[in-house]
Amino acid sequence: xxxxxxxxxxxxxxxxxxxxxxxxxxxxxxxxxxxxxxxxxxxxxxxxxxxxxxxxxxxxxxxxxxxxxxxxxxxxxxxxxxxxxxxxxxxxxxxxxxxxxxxxxxxxxxxxxxxxxxxxxxxxxxxxxxxxxxxxxxxxxxxxxxxxxxxxxxxxxxxxxxxxxxxxxxxxxxxxxxxxxxxxxxxxxxxxxxxxxxxxxxxxxxxxxxxxxxxxxxxxxxxxxxxxxxxxxxxxxxxxxxxxxxxxxxxxxxxxxxxxxxxxxxxxxxxxxxxxxxxxxxxxxxxxxxxxxxxxxxxxxxxxxxxxxxxxxxxxxxxxxxxxxxxxxxxxxxxxxxxxxxxxxxxxxxxxxxxxxxxxxxxxxxxxxxxxxxxxxxxxxxxxxxxxxxxxxxxxxxxxxxxxxxxxxxxxxxxxxxxxxxxx
Numbered sequence: 001x002x003x004x005x006x007x008x009x010x011x012x013x014x015x016x017x018x019x020x021x022x023x024x025x026x027x028x029x030x031x032x033x034x035x036x037x038x039x040x041x042x043x044x045x046x047x048x049x050x051x052x053x054x055x056x057x058x059x060x061x062x063x064x065x066x067x068x069x070x071x072x073x074x075x076x077x078x079x080x081x082x083x084x085x086x087x088x089x090x091x092x093x094x095x096x097x098x099x100x101x102x103x104x105x106x107x108x109x110x111x112x113x114x115x116x117x118x119x120x121x122x123x124x125x126x127x128x129x130x131x132x133x134x135x136x137x138x139x140x141x142x143x144x145x146x147x148x149x150x151x152x153x154x155x156x157x158x159x160x161x162x163x164x165x166x167x168x169x170x171x172x173x174x175x176x177x178x179x180x181x182x183x184x185x186x187x188x189x190x191x192x193x194x195x196x197x198x199x200x201x202x203x204x205x206x207x208x209x210x211x212x213x214x215x216x217x218x219x220x221x222x223x224x225x226x227x228x229x230x231x232x233x234x235x236x237x238x239x240x241x242x243x244x245x246x247x248x249x250x251x252x253x254x255x256x257x258x259x260x261x262x263x264x265x266x267x268x269x270x271x272x273x274x275x276x277x278x279x280x281x282x283x284x285x286x287x288x289x290x291x292x293x294x295x296x297x298x299x300x301x302x303x304x305x306x307x308x309x310x311x312x313x314x315x316x317x318x319x320x321x322x323x324x325x326x327x328x329x330x331x332x333x334x335x336x337x338x339x340x341x342x343x344x345x346x347x348x349x350x351x352x353x354x355x356x357x358x359x360x361x362x363x364x365x366x367x368x369x370x371x372x373x374x375x376x377x378x379x380x381x382x383x384x385x386x387x388x389x390x391x392x393x394x395x396x397x398x399x400x401x402x403x404x405x406x407x408x409x410x411x412x413x414x415x416x417x418x419x420x421x422x423x424x
Contacts (some may be wrong), residue, residue, distance in 0.1 A: 042075075060406075065091060066397055067300055067303050070422075083264065095398075096254075097400055098262070098293075102384075111224055111225050113321065114228045122159040127155060130223060136167070138206075142177050147203065149203050165335070167208045170216060171187060181202055188219070192219060218291040249301035254296060267401065267403060309389075333353060373388070374387070380402060382397075
C-alpha cells in the first residue's frame with residue numbers, strides 16, 4: 001500500500017471518528033436536555049410528585065417519600081408534607097417509617113441464607129426443627145361443644161410458611177371458635193419462641209397447601225432462623241443483612257433515641273380527618289421483634305435491601321444470596337388451583353406468591369404497568385416497594401396511614417407512575 005492510500009484511509013478514519021463523537025455528544029446533549037436519567041424521563045417522574053403531593057394538600061396524607069433507582073442510579077427522590085402534623089415537623093428523606101409487613105421479605109432472605117448453607121429443605125416439615133408444632137390437628141368446624149378437630153392430610157412444611165399456605169392465620173375478627181382461640185392465645189404477644197409454643201396448642205385453620213391465607217407464617221420463619229442459626233432473630237438480621245448491606249438506618253421497633261425522627265402513623269377519623277393512631281406507643285410495640293412486622297427504616301436505606309434483590313443477591317461486592325436463590329424466591333410457589341388474596345381481602349389477579357414476596361405472573365391480568373416477575377410487598381401503614389430485575393428497577397414508597405383500601409390503591413398508583421416514566 002502506498003503512502004497516499006494510507007493518508008486517505010487515515011483521513012477517512014479521522015472523519016468517521018469525528019462524526020461518531022459528534023453523534024454521541026448530540027445524543028448525550030439530547031438526553032440531558034430532555035431530562036432522561038438511566039432511561040427514565042424526569043418530566044414523567046414529576047407526574048408522580050404532583051399526584052402524591054395532591055393527596056397531602058387535600059389532607060389525605062400527612063406526608064410522603066418516594067425513591068426510585070434504575071441501573072443502580074438514583075433517578076428520583078422526593079419528600080413532601082409533614083412527618084408530624086401536630087409538631088409541624090417536615091417529612092424528609094431521613095424520616096423513619098415503621099414498615100410493618102415489608103419486614104417479611106427481610107425475614108425470608110434471612111431464612112434463605114440458611115437454606116443456602118444446607119440447614120433445611122423446602123419440603124421439610126416445620127416440626128423437624130420446631131417440635132412444638134408437631135402433630136397439629138385440623139379445625140373442621142364447630143358443634144355444640146366447640147371446635148371439631150380431625151387429622152390433616154399432611155403437616156405444614158417450610159415452603160408453606162414461606163408462601164402463607166401452612167394452615168395458620170392472623171386471628172381474624174370472625175366468630176368461629178378457632179378465631180376466638182387465636183384471640184385468646186394472643187399469639188403475637190411475647191417472644192418468637194412463645195409464639196410457636198402458642199401455635200402448637202392451636203389447630204390448623206385449613207388443610208396445608210390448599211389455600212393462601214395471610215398469617216403468622218413469617219413469624220414462624222423468624223423462629224426457624226433463631227433455631228437454625230443459634231442467634232436471636234434481630235441479631236442475625238443486624239449482623240448478616242443490615243450491617244453487610246450498609247443499612248445503617250434500619251432498626252427493629254422504635255428506639256427511644258430515634259423517636260423524633262419517625263413519621264407519625266395516622267388514620268382517618270369518622271370525618272375523614274387524619275388523627276395519630278398511637279400505634280407505636282402501645283405497650284411492647286416499640287421494642288417487639290417479629291418476623292412479620294417490626295422493622296423500621298428510611299426510604300433510601302430500605303432501597304439498599306431492594307437493590308440487593310434486583311442485583312440477584314449482591315450489593316457493593318457483598319453477596320447475601322445466589323442468583324439461583326433469587327430466581328427461586330421470585331417464582332410463583334402457589335400450588336395449582338390456589339390463588340393469592342390481597343392481604344386486606346379480595347383476590348390479587350395476575351399475581352402469585354413466591355418465597356416471602358408477591359410476584360407478578362401476568363401484568364395484563366394484574367391490570368397495571370409492571371413486568372412478569374416484578375416482586376415485592378407492602379406494609380399496613382401504606383409503605384410499598386417493588387423490584388423489577390428485567391428493568392433493573394427499584395422503587396420505594398413511604399407513607400404512614402392505616403387503612404387497607406387506601407394503601408392498596410396508592411401502591412398501584414405508585415407502580416403506574418414509576419413505570420410510565422421509562423422511556424428507553
